Amino acid sequence: MANSNMFVVYTSADGNNVTLSPRTTSSYSAPSPNDAAQVTLLEGSGVSNGVMTANVRCEYYTPSYNPNIH
């Protein structure tokens, strides 16, 4: 998923909320956090019944979206 903007979500330290980590990668390698991304977790996010939910507001994200999936 090179050059794509990823919204990586996993459970927070206490397990009851979610951590949102905007990441990107330029090649076939593991993505790293994208500090340029301006994203906010909104109300309604959390963990409920084993399901993680992240409501995200994204104001700025670079690099630009690349429609190539692979």
Add this chain to the structure above:
Amino acid sequence: MDFTSNSGNFIYAYQSSGGPKNDDSTSASIRQHSSEGVFNWEFAAAKGGSSVNPLLNTSPSGTTGGSGATPTNCRQRPSGAAATASGSGSESSAKPSKTASYDDDDWWTGRPTARPTSWPTGAPWDKRQSDDSSLPYCDTLPNNGGANSGVTTISSSEPNTKKHLIAHGVLASLAFVILFPAGSIAIRLASFPSVLWFHALFQIFAYMTYTAAFGLGIWLALPVSGGHYIDSYHAIIGMLVFALIFFQPILGWMHHVLFKKYSHRTLWSYAHIWVGRIAITLGIINGGLGLLLAGNSPDGEIAYGVVAGVMWVTWVAAAIWGEMRRKKAAKLAEQQRPEKLTGERRQSDNSRSDGSDTDLNGHYRPAKEQQA
């Protein structure tokens, strides 16, 4: 992404094993995804208008908050209906456990029959207003499932792709890093009755191992498994090597028959030897390319590189040593025994136990001492 269009395509991916991450850091280390998919999301569901958070819904039947949007984001499950949910909302959220959400089969079969009655009015593309069947059943949604309205799953990979990938890597590595070099070293260095047949059967076994890995690899490379790798270097080299080794049994057999007849290497001998050398080297390199393609962890790549490197060097050393012994033996034989050399007599040679050998084949173990 063009936000002026009605909807956009997204891809999702998740790692279903290992349990919750439980980490507050945005730079937590994550493992590669085990499954993935594509979905389409209607932007209307995410448009705020005057609302700061259009995704928030207080109840499953709440409004999406979009201007002019219809209120429902799920539908009641009719009694007796199959557990299907077109555009399953849960597909887009990264759930630790995903087993319940693979309902694509139901989706594909359920959708066409539902559509005609669902569009009495309105445009077909405006699912929020008219295509009720595109909405998930309410009981499949999380508490604030309204956030997932307007989501249509386009494709999703089989959840067991990862297992196929591991099996492919393990089998192919076994073949090229362990089995093929071992069978090659054996014919060079080992000295026991029927070493020729040990070599032949062992390499055929290695080829069968690679055939299994090859089949998995082809499947993984094609869209049928969600892969698009058939034109990658890794896949092309894999197919080339598979074709090359296919001819090794006949090349080896021709070498064997003609060597017995002429007592020296023929074109077939060199073809067999060099096809083998090229194929094993390419195969080992291709393992590394495969790990790169799979986005394997650096640790795994280093481990493969070390083991494969040691095995490759050992194998090359055995080949060089064998060639040198062969040359030395051939020179001795020429000096001391100019008459016609005997051919391969390994199988019937009883003097083997003292370390001597009548073969001057060099491809096989050459003579250490001369025999009259």
